[in-house]
Amino acid sequence: MKTVFIIIGVIVVLFIIFQLYFVNAQKDIEQYPYKVVKKYDNFEIRNYEDALFTSVKLNTNNYDKTSSKGFSILAGYIFGGNEKEEKIAMTSPVAMTLEENSTMLFLVPKEYSKESLPKPNDASIEFKEMPAKKVAAITFGGWANDEKIASYKMKLIKALDKEGIKYTNNYFFLGYNAPMEVINRKNEVIVELE
Numbered sequence: 001m002k003t004v005f006i007i008i009g010v011i012v013v014l015f016i017i018f019q020l021y022f023v024n025a026q027k028d029i030e031q032y033p034y035k036v037v038k039k040y041d042n043f044e045i046r047n048y049e050d051a052l053f054t055s056v057k058l059n060t061n062n063y064d065k066t067s068s069k070g071f072s073i074l075a076g077y078i079f080g081g082n083e084k085e086e087k088i089a090m091t092s093p094v095a096m097t098l099e100e101n102s103t104m105l106f107l108v109p110k111e112y113s114k115e116s117l118p119k120p121n122d123a124s125i126e127f128k129e130m131p132a133k134k135v136a137a138i139t140f141g142g143w144a145n146d147e148k149i150a151s152y153k154m155k156l157i158k159a160l161d162k163e164g165i166k167y168t169n170n171y172f173f174l175g176y177n178a179p180m181e182v183i184n185r186k187n188e189v190i191v192e193l194e
Helices: 002-026 063-078 146-163
Strands: 034-039 044-048 051-057 094-097 103-107 125-130 133-140 167-175 187-193
Touching: 051 063, 063 094, 063 103, 063 125, 063 146, 133 146, 146 167, 146 187
Parallel strands: none
Antiparallel strands: 034 044, 044 133, 051 103, 051 125, 094 103, 094 167, 133 187, 167 187
């Protein structure tokens, strides 16, 4: 019985160390820059800067399929799957369009331009320049899935309608954490405003 408690204790300690490592590592990851314009009870208005993204379009709008396949394609590129075998730093958040055929997007670190990025080995990867934009954002914790994303999208729509704020049909899901992170998980649904 004593051995079982020791094993459980070691597992708990390793789990805590692992989670603290991820929380600390998040501090050094470049993020999609924005300024908060106005805060409401359950959402906020932000101005995002223009930015460059690597992207891959997938023939599905299922969150699990898009996040798994899209992530592996784009991660392959930034971990050296390009003509220079160059590693590119991971950024946050990972974005996904909420439309019939979802597109997954990784923010490109500021040190790169469209011209200086190495050519991807995978022809399905494209570079997208996103102009500066004003968005409304709603945040939620835990692990994301299709139901949660749809629920928070509806909450955001209702809140915007209540405030009389005009919005477009350009919705995105933003995920900020690695799948192994358990503590302080952060997800968002954002929509571009008119």
